[in-house]
Amino acid sequence: MSNDMQRVVRNEETVVAGPPQETVVTQTPAVAPAGMPVGPVQTTVATTPPVGDRVVAHRMRESVVDPAAERAAGVDWFSRVIWFLVGVLDVLLAIRFVLLMAGANQSVGFAQLIYNLTNPFVAPFLGLLGRHMTYPGAAATGVVEWESLVAIVVWTLIGVALIKIADLLLGTNRNRGVVISDVEHRTRV
Numbered sequence: 001m002s003n004d005m006q007r008v009v010r011n012e013e014t015v016v017a018g019p020p021q022e023t024v025v026t027q028t029p030a031v032a033p034a035g036m037p038v039g040p041v042q043t044t045v046a047t048t049p050p051v052g053d054r055v056v057a058h059r060m061r062e063s064v065v066d067p068a069a070e071r072a073a074g075v076d077w078f079s080r081v082i083w084f085l086v087g088v089l090d091v092l093l094a095i096r097f098v099l100l101m102a103g104a105n106q107s108v109g110f111a112q113l114i115y116n117l118t119n120p121f122v123a124p125f126l127g128l129l130g131r132h133m134t135y136p137g138a139a140a141t142g143v144v145e146w147e148s149l150v151a152i153v154v155w156t157l158i159g160v161a162l163i164k165i166a167d168l169l170l171g172t173n174r175n176r177g178v179v180i181s182d183v184e185h186r187t188r189v
Contacts, residue, residue, distance in 0.1 A: 071170045079163040086159035092118050093152045096145075103135075103142035122151045 096118045104111045125147040133144040 075163075075166050075170050078166050082159050082162050086156055089118075089121060089155055090152050093121065093148050093155070096122070097148040100143045100145045100148070103140045105139035118148075118151075121155060122147055125150050125154070 092114060096114050099111055099114060106112065106115065122145075127147075128150060129146045132146075135142050
């Protein structure tokens with residue numbers, strides 16, 4: 001069997017519960033103050049219990065193990081991380097675009113933080129679309145930096161490409177899933 005094949009793992013367990021088949025009870029006689037026994041020693045032996053007092057439980061657990069599903073879980077985790085990072089980057093780039101367009105004061109700490117975080121991701125695209133449009137803004141000159149929007153699109157496409165490459169490399173393009181069934185039968189004997 002190859003490592004890519006689905007396989008069924010079966011665990012079976014049989015449990016017999018109830019009174020044991022044979023019980024021995026021993027009673028000792030009471031002792032009088034003089035140290036002499038008062039009555040005879042009694043021994044009781046009980047044999048197999050009556051029908052209906054014992055229970056046989058048969059538990060069977062079956063699970064289908066699919067290596068493709070395990071790989072798919074890894075690709076799913078990787079894609080979630082990539083989408084989270086791309087989402088954070090896209091939001092930061094959108095905030096940069098809005099701050100520049102509104103003419104935000106670049107000496108304020110928040111604007112500096114956003115510009116410093118996003119500069120490396122916008123730098124490859126600066127100058128791509130020529131001169132920026134400028135106009136008087138709220139605190140400074142407003143700039144329409146189209147390169148920020150281009151960066152959002154390009155980095156999102158790079159994220160999609162990374163996820164597709166991981167999907168192709170791990171070969172998770174077939175049906176996948178894990179099926180588990182747990183069955184328990186109880187029978188009175």
